[in-house]
Amino acid sequence: xxxxxxxxxxxxxxxxxxxxxxxxxxxxxxxxxxxxxxxxxxxxxxxxxxxxxxxxxxxxxxxxxxxxxxxxxxxxxxxxxxxxxxxxxxxxxxxxxxxxxxxxxxxxxxxxxxxxxxxxxxxxxxxxxxxxxxxxxxxxxxxxxxxxxxxxxxxxxxxxxxxxxxxxxxxxxxxxxxxxxxxxxxxxxxxxxxxxxxxxxxxxxxxxxxxxxxxxxxxxxxxxxxxxxxxxxxxxxxxxxxxxxxxxxxxxxxxxxxx
Amino acid sequence: xxxxxxxxxxxxxxxxxxxxxxxxxxxxxxxxxxxxxxxxxxxxxxxxxxxxxxxxxxxxxxxxxxxxxxxxxxxxxxxxxxxxxxxxxxxxxxxxxxxxxxxxxxxxxxxxxxxxxxxxxxxxxxxxxxxxxxxxxxxxxxxxxxxxxxxxxxxxxxxxxxxxxxxxxxxxxxxxxxxxxxxxxxxxxxxxxxxxxxxxxxxxxxxxxxxxxxxxxxxxxxxxxxxxxxxxxxx
Numbered sequence: 001x002x003x004x005x006x007x008x009x010x011x012x013x014x015x016x017x018x019x020x021x022x023x024x025x026x027x028x029x030x031x032x033x034x035x036x037x038x039x040x041x042x043x044x045x046x047x048x049x050x051x052x053x054x055x056x057x058x059x060x061x062x063x064x065x066x067x068x069x070x071x072x073x074x075x076x077x078x079x080x081x082x083x084x085x086x087x088x089x090x091x092x093x094x095x096x097x098x099x100x101x102x103x104x105x106x107x108x109x110x111x112x113x114x115x116x117x118x119x120x121x122x123x124x125x126x127x128x129x130x131x132x133x134x135x136x137x138x139x140x141x142x143x144x145x146x147x148x149x150x151x152x153x154x155x156x157x158x159x160x161x162x163x164x165x166x167x168x169x170x171x172x173x174x175x176x177x178x179x180x181x182x183x184x185x186x187x188x189x190x191x192x193x194x195x196x197x198x199x200x201x202x203x204x205x206x207x208x209x210x211x212x213x214x215x216x217x218x219x220x221x222x223x224x225x226x227x228x229x230x231x232x233x234x235x236x237x238x239x240x241x242x243x244x245x246x247x248x249x250x251x252x253x254x255x256x257x258x259x
Numbered sequence: 260x261x262x263x264x265x266x267x268x269x270x271x272x273x274x275x276x277x278x279x280x281x282x283x284x285x286x287x288x289x290x291x292x293x294x295x296x297x298x299x300x301x302x303x304x305x306x307x308x309x310x311x312x313x314x315x316x317x318x319x320x321x322x323x324x325x326x327x328x329x330x331x332x333x334x335x336x337x338x339x340x341x342x343x344x345x346x347x348x349x350x351x352x353x354x355x356x357x358x359x360x361x362x363x364x365x366x367x368x369x370x371x372x373x374x375x376x377x378x379x380x381x382x383x384x385x386x387x388x389x390x391x392x393x394x395x396x397x398x399x400x401x402x403x404x405x406x407x408x409x410x411x412x413x414x415x416x417x418x419x420x421x422x423x424x425x426x427x428x429x430x431x432x433x434x435x436x437x438x439x440x441x442x443x444x445x446x447x448x449x450x451x452x453x454x455x456x457x458x459x460x461x462x463x464x465x466x467x468x469x470x471x472x473x474x475x476x477x478x479x480x481x482x483x484x485x486x487x488x489x490x491x492x493x494x
Binding site: 049051052053054055056058061080081082083084085086087088120145147148149150151152153154155158159160214215216217218 | 267268269270271272273276277294295296297299300301302303304305306308309310311312380381382383384385386389390391445446447448449451452
């Protein structure tokens with residue numbers, strides 16, 4: 001059973017694994033050293049990509065039937081997905097900037113799938129063999145900037161600091177049924193969003209089959225699988241925790257833009 | 260000795276929709292109608308993911324007819340690799356701008372932004388634009404100081420040697436500097452990221468089409484041409 005983290009500590013980036021409520025460093029110089037969670041800076045739990053292969057980040061716009069209803073859409077007939085850049089990713093316990101003019105900025109708690117093997121034309125039945133592991137993503141959206149051109153447009157979904165991810169990359173082998181995990185989001189300790197991955201319109205194997213039918217996925221690529229019902233505006237100061245059963249609890253704090 | 264490896268993007272590549280005056284004008288009467296309901300305010304962007312990168316000279320597999328979008332990409336520089344100050348005036352002229360971080364552009368590159376034809380711009384286009392090999396790149400990133408005025412460049416598109424389109428970069432909706440500034444107002448491009456200036460349509464609103472067996476050549480003064488051939492996708 002391994003939960004992997006990528007952290008900054010003592011002037012360098014380290015791989016660590018969870019050990020009885022602490023972080024056990026895996027980097028050779030400090031191998032075995034234990035650190036408390038609040039001693040480190042948490043980075044996205046993802047390895048660097050090779051040269052000339054920036055990370056592909058695919059995100060589902062409407063992939064829970066109840067969220068589709070909430071947003072007044074019919075559930076889509078094929079996955080409704082968009083691509084993001086990796087630059088909006090930040091780690092656990094980090095700060096996300098709320099623009100001064102935003103009136104509706106909401107979290108989206110999502111199961112994030114990390115690809116482990118090059119995947120092209122993968123069939124649904126084989127899809128789990130291509131998964132490295134799972135983590136939690138919070139794919140913030142700022143609805144004030146929504147426009148109906150390639151919607152959801154990148155001004156809503158691809159902003160600096162607006163995609164917290166982590167804290168752990170959990171090995172796929174340690175998640176026996178990724179399609180039956182409870183999700184919840186709390187804001188300042190109050191539960192605002194609850195769901196279960198079993199209510200996805202398109203499940204993880206279907207998504208891998210769909211994407212890999214026309215594009216090759218590489219190790220380290222991400223699929224953010226969409227969010228259920230229950231999104232609310234988060235003002236500056238909100239402490240937002242997105243939790244997925246068995247995967248982790250991703251903490252984030254909303255801060256004001258500095259001008 | 261080893262030849263220089265073919266140029267490929269290091270970072271994320273962003274495309275810009277509706278950034279030529281001709282296509283914008285053709286769309287303008289429909290912009291207020293559903294599902295769009297209003298003209299776009301911010302730049303409309305899409306991502307060309309790593310699987311789309313195809314080097315100059317590479318064969319690109321296509322499932323049928325594709326649209327050829329000739330464009331120029333601005334390549335974001337590493338913050339430690341700003342161009343020498345001696346070139347300040349030339350670089351400033353090259354991008355003709357009010358952009359404060361103009362020196363963060365390492366250079367510009369020719370790109371063949373391929374897409375399956377799609378009539379609607381409502382939903383994100385990954386199925387059309389993010390197929391393997393759908394971004395011909397290179398052959399080189401040309402420093403701004405060697406380009407002159409980006410806004411004065413003309414790109415030509417030849418398919419099997421026949422001139423099919425001339426793209427005039429003076430007819431952008433947002434010029435290079437404005438586009439860069441408007442994009443970076445909400446997302447910071449990272450070193451190695453590429454911002455494409457957009458692709459123009461023909462007079463009737465379509466784009467040049469090509470299919471398996473065709474040879475696409477995109478050229479511009481001061482640039483070595485970008486050549487890719489299309490081949491049939493394996494069943």
